[in-house]
Amino acid sequence: MAFPEDYSGRVREINEQLMHSFDVIQDKNLKGAMAHYPAAGGKRLRPLLATIASEAVGGKPNSAMPFGIALEMVHNFTLVHDDVMDEDDTRRGIKTVHAAYGIPEAILSGDALFARAFEVALDSKAKDSDLVRLVETLARSVRLLAEGQQMDMDFETAKTVTSDQYMKMIELKTAVLYQAAAQGGAICGGASKAQEDALAEYGRLMGLGFQIWDDVLDLLSDQETFGKPVLNDIRNGKKTLIVIQALEDLKGPERAELLSTLGNEKATKEELVRARDILDEVGAIDHATKVADGLIKQAKEKLSVLKDSNHKTALIAFADFMVKRKT
Amino acid sequence: MAFPEDYSGRVREINEQLMHSFDVIQDKNLKGAMAHYPAAGGKRLRPLLATIASEAVGGKPNSAMPFGIALEMVHNFTLVHDDVMDEDDTRRGIKTVHAAYGIPEAILSGDALFARAFEVALDSKAKDSDLVRLVETLARSVRLLAEGQQMDMDFETAKTVTSDQYMKMIELKTAVLYQAAAQGGAICGGASKAQEDALAEYGRLMGLGFQIWDDVLDLLSDQETFGKPVLNDIRNGKKTLIVIQALEDLKGPERAELLSTLGNEKATKEELVRARDILDEVGAIDHATKVADGLIKQAKEKLSVLKDSNHKTALIAFADFMVKRKT
Numbered sequence: 001m002a003f004p005e006d007y008s009g010r011v012r013e014i015n016e017q018l019m020h021s022f023d024v025i026q027d028k029n030l031k032g033a034m035a036h037y038p039a040a041g042g043k044r045l046r047p048l049l050a051t052i053a054s055e056a057v058g059g060k061p062n063s064a065m066p067f068g069i070a071l072e073m074v075h076n077f078t079l080v081h082d083d084v085m086d087e088d089d090t091r092r093g094i095k096t097v098h099a100a101y102g103i104p105e106a107i108l109s110g111d112a113l114f115a116r117a118f119e120v121a122l123d124s125k126a127k128d129s130d131l132v133r134l135v136e137t138l139a140r141s142v143r144l145l146a147e148g149q150q151m152d153m154d155f156e157t158a159k160t161v162t163s164d165q166y167m168k169m170i171e172l173k174t175a176v177l178y179q180a181a182a183q184g185g186a187i188c189g190g191a192s193k194a195q196e197d198a199l200a201e202y203g204r205l206m207g208l209g210f211q212i213w214d215d216v217l218d219l220l221s222d223q224e225t226f227g228k229p230v231l232n233d234i235r236n237g238k239k240t241l242i243v244i245q246a247l248e249d250l251k252g253p254e255r256a257e258l259l260s261t262l263g264n265e266k267a268t269k270e271e272l273v274r275a276r277d278i279l280d281e282v283g284a285i286d287h288a289t290k291v292a293d294g295l296i297k298q299a300k301e302k303l304s305v306l307k308d309s310n311h312k313t314a315l316i317a318f319a320d321f322m323v324k325r326k327t
Numbered sequence: 328m329a330f331p332e333d334y335s336g337r338v339r340e341i342n343e344q345l346m347h348s349f350d351v352i353q354d355k356n357l358k359g360a361m362a363h364y365p366a367a368g369g370k371r372l373r374p375l376l377a378t379i380a381s382e383a384v385g386g387k388p389n390s391a392m393p394f395g396i397a398l399e400m401v402h403n404f405t406l407v408h409d410d411v412m413d414e415d416d417t418r419r420g421i422k423t424v425h426a427a428y429g430i431p432e433a434i435l436s437g438d439a440l441f442a443r444a445f446e447v448a449l450d451s452k453a454k455d456s457d458l459v460r461l462v463e464t465l466a467r468s469v470r471l472l473a474e475g476q477q478m479d480m481d482f483e484t485a486k487t488v489t490s491d492q493y494m495k496m497i498e499l500k501t502a503v504l505y506q507a508a509a510q511g512g513a514i515c516g517g518a519s520k521a522q523e524d525a526l527a528e529y530g531r532l533m534g535l536g537f538q539i540w541d542d543v544l545d546l547l548s549d550q551e552t553f554g555k556p557v558l559n560d561i562r563n564g565k566k567t568l569i570v571i572q573a574l575e576d577l578k579g580p581e582r583a584e585l586l587s588t589l590g591n592e593k594a595t596k597e598e599l600v601r602a603r604d605i606l607d608e609v610g611a612i613d614h615a616t617k618v619a620d621g622l623i624k625q626a627k628e629k630l631s632v633l634k635d636s637n638h639k640t641a642l643i644a645f646a647d648f649m650v651k652r653k654t
Binding site: 107 | 351352353354356357404405408411412430431432434435436437438439441442443445446449454455456458459462463465466467469470472473474476477478480481
């Protein structure tokens with residue numbers, strides 16, 4: 001099956017069940033804040049991954065639906081809290097939760113999303129031992145996400161960040177949830193241990209590729225396509241793999257020029273574009289693209305434990321999509 | 328057994344295991360922020376309740392230890408986030424987490440405490456079906472806590488709050504965790520359904536009594552004994568049962584005088600004391616004390632399903648302690 005084209009029906013189903021999960025919330029304000037990002041749409045990559053992984057090991061797609069939706073809620077909860085921490089007022093064209101509802105409400109609704117995610121995961125029709133493993137996966141993922149967010153915050157004031165440190169950070173902050181999606185989906189689908197391990201690794205590798213490609217998109221896309229302001233990472237001085245690589249390779253005036261623009265909130269459009277060109281000319285964007293492609297290739301190789309099926313084909317296309325998408 | 332006198336050894340054990348639960352956290356800053364409140368000590372009422380409830384139904388105390396510690400972590404996580412929401416800079420004589428570590432760190436460490444709580448709960452040596460119920464209890468409790476915190480926030484701007492609304496709010500914001508402690512402890516101890524239900528209700532009722540007594544202490548204690556500034560609820564205009572009752576009963580100049588001090592951040596010590604005296608003279612403090620006593624009496628009656636034992640005696644003393652404590 002082709003990804004994501006053939007899954008628009010499933011995305012609708014995910015959206016419906018996701019929005020239904022807020023029905024139990026009594027307070028209108030709390031419910032509104034919790035549903036603010038979920039209602040704004042999204043690609044739903046994590047629930048899609050969980051449900052397709054379940055199918056690929058012989059399970060039904062809906063067996064992994066509650067767990068997938070729980071991951072989507074966790075993802076949204078981290079967005080709500082990250083936006084407060086970063087003091088961002090908009091996210092993909094809409095007000096952030098704290099901009100719309102205030103900081104206390106944003107903190108609280110994030111907490112409630114997180115709590116509700118566990119309840120939704122426990123709605124999975126799985127045997128108790130599998131439920132326990134799903135909840136363990138969820139809890140561990142969020143603990144590691146927090147470590148990743150912490151590393152990301154530490155990077156802001158760090159003098160130097162190495163490629164290894166960057167890879168560790170995106171593993172924790174991004175890849176962990178994709179790993180959880182693929183692994184949890186496998187558990188829900190009744191995977192063998194070998195299948196589960198392979199899918200977990202597939203999810204982790206494609207999550208890494210996803211994030212590196214995201215950093216590339218920030219440089220190469222335009223705001224209209226990307227859905228968020230581009231060249232933002234340069235303005236914010238984010239130490240992406242691209243920047244780390246460029247700073248290792250650059251000498252002389254270009255290095256100085258790049259450093260003067262990185263993290264300069266007042267940088268002009270011209271300066272930002274010039275910094276992007278420097279990153280491009282030194283080969284750092286190309287390097288990152290190759291790293292992302294390599295990770296996706298490795299991810300797909302993990303799928304060799306699976307029997308051929310439409311679902312396996314979809315997982316291959318899913319991995320490719322992570323570094324082909326323009327948004 | 329006498330409560331809390333006979334449980335100092337267990338409190339030490341709780342503290343030790345609680346602090347050990349942060350060992351897995353890699354980042355020093357994150358770990359420090361997570362441990363900031365736990366390291367400052369506390370009565371550990373929730374883990375004590377869980378472990379004694381387990382014993383009272385024939386279980387071992389340590390069977391409920393992980394769950395009790397998970398509740399303590401959840402309790403601490405809510406304190407960290409509530410303090411950010413309330414912009415409080417101190418808590419019981421120490422800096423709040425955000426005052427010591429910054430707001431982003433406080434939000435993040437609260438999230439990590441919450442995630443870690445689930446992992447710790449899953450360390451319980453219980454059969455899978457019981458683990459599932461423990462996690463369900465934990466997730467549901469936090470979702471309800473968020474609803475309670477939301478109500479409390481809504482009260483700040485509400486023109487009137489009724490006694491019923493107040494009782495609902497403290498049920499969600501306070502009683503839910505005591506209910507979870509007693510019920511979870513019962514599950515860990517292998518309780519019958521009747522015992523589990525009775526203990527859940529016992530926990531809920533004593534949690535309500537605890538909170539109403541807390542409101543009384545704010546008025547009657549002195550800062551040194553109470554461990555936090557007194558008459559704070561009047562300064563903050565908190566709509567406690569005492570205030571609600573007084574505003575229902577008071578007429579004329581006393582009512583106006585009380586209203587002028589309630590929520591007046593610049594109120595002098597004399598004005599605060601005068602407001603306290605008005606609440607006292609109209610019988611509202613006495614009324615609240617009687618309500619709290621009545622709840623504790625009801626809580627103790629729920630214990631009739633338990634066989635007599637030292638542990639049952641301790642649970643009776645525990646309930647009494649909730650409205651006898653000076654701090």
